[in-house]
Amino acid sequence: MSTATTSKELTEEEALFEYLIRLADDRLILGHRLSEWCGHGPILEEDIALANIALDYIGHAANLYEYAVEIEGEGRHRDDLVYFRNDVEYKNLKITELPKGDFGFTIARQFLFSSYSYYLYQLLSDVEDEQFCGIVKKHFKEVQYHLRHSREWVLRLGDGTEESHERLQNAFDEIWMYIGELFYQDEIDERLQDEGLAVDTESFKADCKEIIIQTLEEATLKVPDFDQYMAEGGRQGLHTEHLGHLLAEMQHLRRSYPDADWE
Amino acid sequence: MSTATTSKELTEEEALFEYLIRLADDRLILGHRLSEWCGHGPILEEDIALANIALDYIGHAANLYEYAVEIEGEGRHRDDLVYFRNDVEYKNLKITELPKGDFGFTIARQFLFSSYSYYLYQLLSDVEDEQFCGIVKKHFKEVQYHLRHSREWVLRLGDGTEESHERLQNAFDEIWMYIGELFYQDEIDERLQDEGLAVDTESFKADCKEIIIQTLEEATLKVPDFDQYMAEGGRQGLHTEHLGHLLAEMQHLRRSYPDADWE
C-alpha cells in the first residue's frame, strides 16, 4: 500500500507515473487548502486571487494526473487517482497538507512553495518528453504569477505593522521544518534524470534559498535556520495526521456512490 | 430522500421507528461533537468526563438504533443507519450538530440538552413498550449525571471570573435560537402519544424552562429571550451546513469499503 518499490523493479513508465503523481498530488492538496479560503479571505481581491491560484493548482494536477493515467495505460480515469487512493498512497509533500492557518501562514507557505515551483517548472520546461513538457510550459506563466503574488504579500506583511510582522515571522518559524522536503529526491528522480525526464532539485537549491533569503530580509524578517531538523516522508506516503481528514472530506461523496457518473 | 411522509401513511411501527431514530440521531451527533474534545479538554478530569458522556450518548444511540432496526424487521444492522444515511436523512435536532465551540459553548449546549433530556427520559420511562422502556430506564441515571455535571459547570463558569462569565453568556446567547426545537413535535409524536409510546414535550416545557432560568440566574447570567426566533427543521432533515461535514468525516472509511467487516 505505502512502501515505495525500488527503482530496479520499475520501468521507465512506472517511474514517470510516480514522478507525475508526486507533482500532481502536491498541487491538488495545496489547491484544496487554498480553496478553503473561498469566501473567507481578508479582502475581496484576495478571495479572488486565492481561488484563482487554487484553480491553477487543481488544473495543473488534473493535467498531470491525466498524463499519468495515459502513461499507465490501464484505462483509469484521473479521478480514480484523486478519489480512490488513501492517504498512505498519496505522495504529496507534507508542507502542502498542513491546515491553512491564518492568512500569514497561507502566504508563508505560498511563497516557499512558489519559489520552489518557479525553479522546478523553469527546468521542467526542458524535459525530454513533449507532452510532459507541454503541460509544464502551459503552466509556467501561472507559476510566475504565484511567486510574484506571494512575494508581494511577504513584503507587505513582513514590513507592514508590528502585528503582521510578528504573525508572518511565526508562520515562517512554524513551517520551516517542512521546506527541506521540497528538495527531496530518491531513486525515482535519479532514474528519470538520466533520461532527461526529471529535474535535479540540487541544481536550483542555492538559487531558491537565495530568493527566499533575499525576500525575507527585504521584508525585515529573520531567516530561520536552514540546518534545523527537516520533516520528510510525504514521498513515501508517510504523512501528518492532517491529510486523512482532508481526504475524508474530499472523497466522501464520490466514494459513497462509486458507480455514479458526475461528469 | 428527505421529506417526511405524513402519519396517515405510516403504521405504528413506522412511526415508532422514526421516533427512535430521532432520539438516536440526537445522541449520536451530540456524542460525536463531544468526542472531538478527547485529548483537548481544559483539565484532565474534563477530558475524562466529556469522553464519558460522549460514550453514554453513543451507547444510548446504539441501543435505540438497534431497537429501531428490530422494529423495522428488514434485517438491517444499526450501523447501516449510522453510516449509510445522508444528512437530509438524519433527523437530529440542529442544536446537536453545531460545532463544539469553546468549552463554554459545549457546556451551554450540554446543560440545555441535558435539562431537556432529563424530563424527556423521566417521562419516557413510563412508555408502554417494555423494550423501549427498558432502554430508557437503563440510561436515565446517566442522564441525571449529565445534568448535574453540566449544571455545576454553568455555575462555575457563570459565577467564576469576568472572562468566563462573558464567554458563557455569549455561548447561551448564541445557542438560544436552537432550543425551541427541543420541544418540536409533529404528527409522529402525536400518533405515538395516543398509544402511550411517546412523550408530549409540552407537558414538561414549563419545568424545563424553570430549571434553565433558575440555573442561569444562580450563575448570575442573563436569561435570553424565550420568544425570539427559533430555528427548526432538523426533524425533517433540514439541517445546518455543519452536519454534512461531520458525516463526511464519520462515514468516509466505512463507505469506502462497504463490503468490509469491522465488527
Added chain:
Amino acid sequence: MEKENNNTTFQERIDKGETIEPKDQMPERYRQQLIRMMSQHAHSEIVGMLPEGNWITRAPSLRRKMILLSKVQDEAGHGLYLYSATETLGASRQEVIDDLLNGHAKYSSIFNYPTLSWADIAVIGWLVDGAAIINQTMLARSSYGPYARAMVRICKEESFHKKQGYEMVATMADGTPEQQEMIQDAVNRWWWPTLMMFGPHDEDSPNSAELIKWGVKSKTNDELRQSFVDRHVQEAHTVGLEIPDPDLKFNEETGHWVFGEIDWDEFWNVVKGNGPMNRQRINTRREAHENGKWVREAAEEYARKQKLSEEKAS
C-alpha cells in the same frame, strides 16, 4: 422649482430611453434607490459565495470541482465589479460593506438557505442563476449606465453558470436511483425559495412602480416570476424532474404555467432575518472581515511606508 424642473428633465431623459451616467444630474432618491439595489446586488454575490463554497472541497469529480471553484470566483468578481459600479454613485465600498456586516443592508434571501447535498449545487446553478439571469437581463437595460453595463457582463457569465448547472441537473436526473432521488430532493427544497427571489407580489412591492418609472426596472416582480416559471417548468420536465407544486398546470389560452401560492410568511420571516442561515451567513462574513483586519492594516501601512520612501527618493 429648479429642482422640480431638473426632475422633469430627468424624467424626460428616462422616458426617451437615455442612459444616465455618473456625472449626470439625478434625483437624490434615484441615486439612493440605485445605491440600495446595486449594493444589495453586490452583497448577494459575496454572501452567495458561501453556500456554494461549502461544497468545493467535496465536489465529486475534478472537473466539477474546477467548475464550481471558477463559478464562486466569478461571483467574487461580480461583487467587486458591482461595488465599483456602486462607488460611481458616491457610496464607498467600505460604507456599503459595513452596512452589510452590521445588518442594515440586505442581500438576496435565497442565500439564507443551506446547501445540504451536492445536488443543491446543481440546482442553484440551474434555478438560482436562472432566476438571476431573468432579473439581470432586464437590469441590463436599466437607465443607469454603470449598472446596465455591469449587468451585461455579469449576465454573460451567469448564463454560462446556468448552463453548467442545468447540465449537472440533467446528469443526475439521468443517473443512478440515488442521484435521481438526490436531485429531486434538491429541487423540492429550492423551488419555492427561488420563486421568492423575485420579491413580493406587485401590489406589496412599494419600490416597483418608482423603479419602473425611472427605467431601472422594466418588468414587475410577478411578470419576472412568470417568465421564470414558464422557462424552468419546461426545463424540469425535459429532464424528468417534478416541480413540487400540486397546483401547477398549463393554461392553454395564455400559454403560461399557473402555479400555487408562495408561502409569504416564510418569505417575510427570512427577509426579517429568521431564515435557516441568516445569522450564520452574517457571522461568517463578519468573522472573515475581523480575521482580515490585521492584513488590511498591514497592506495600508506598507503602502504608506512605500509612498514615503518614494517621496524621499525623489
Added chain:
Amino acid sequence: MEKENNNTTFQERIDKGETIEPKDQMPERYRQQLIRMMSQHAHSEIVGMLPEGNWITRAPSLRRKMILLSKVQDEAGHGLYLYSATETLGASRQEVIDDLLNGHAKYSSIFNYPTLSWADIAVIGWLVDGAAIINQTMLARSSYGPYARAMVRICKEESFHKKQGYEMVATMADGTPEQQEMIQDAVNRWWWPTLMMFGPHDEDSPNSAELIKWGVKSKTNDELRQSFVDRHVQEAHTVGLEIPDPDLKFNEETGHWVFGEIDWDEFWNVVKGNGPMNRQRINTRREAHENGKWVREAAEEYARKQKLSEEKAS
C-alpha cells in the same frame, strides 16, 4: 555517614523485596528517578490519547467507536492515576505537566508517530499496548508501592485493550484484500518503532543498572524486548501477518526469535524531538492547556467564592 547508612538500610529493604511507601525514607536519587519515570509514564498516557483520539470520529462501526472512545478515556484515567502516584513523591501535577509542556519532560516516543489509517488503531492496541504490558507487568513488582499498585490496575485494563486490538488485527487480516493490505501496511510502519519502546540496548542505557539495583525494574531493556518479540511474532503468524524484518528467524536452541538491528539513528532522532509528530503533539497539548486556562481560573475563582460564602454562613 548517616546518609550512607540510610542508603544501606534502604538497599537492604529493597534486596529483601520490601515495598517502599511514600512516607518511608528513600535516597533522593531514588525519588528523582521515580518522579522521572512515573511522570514520563503519565505523560505518555496523555499524549498517547492523541494518535488514537485522531480516529474516534472516523471509526468504521459503532462498536469500534465505543471501544476506542472507552480506551482513550481509560488512558486519561491512567494519566490521572499516575499523576496522583507521582504526587506521593512530592512532585505536584502542575509542576510535572509544566515540564511536559515546556519540553523538559519526555514521553514514550512511540506517540510521535502518526496514525494514518484505521489499521493503525488496531496495531497500536496490539503492538503498543502489548509492549506496554510487558513493561508494566515488570513494574507491577516495582519496589515503590504506589507505582506498583498503579501498574497492577493499569495492566489489567491494558490487557483488555491489547485483546481488543488483536481482535481487530485478526478481523482485518481475515478481511477483504484492502483490509489485509491496510493492516499489513500498519504493521510495517509500527513494528520497528514499537521495538524502540523498550529503549536503547542495555549497554547504552545508563539508568538501567541503577533501576534494577533499586528494584524498580527487574529486567533489562533487551530482555523485555526479547519477550515482546517472542510473543508478538507468534501472534502475527497466527493471523497470517508478516513482520517487516528480513533478519527474523527462530533459534531452535534458545527458543527465541532472533531479529534484525534497530535503526538507532531514528530512535535517537525521535527522542531528541525530531520525530514525525513531536512538535505537533506538544503543540496540541499546549493549545489544550492554553485554551483551558480561563476554565481552570473560573473553577478556582468559583471555589474561592463558594468557600468564602460558606465561611460567612457559618
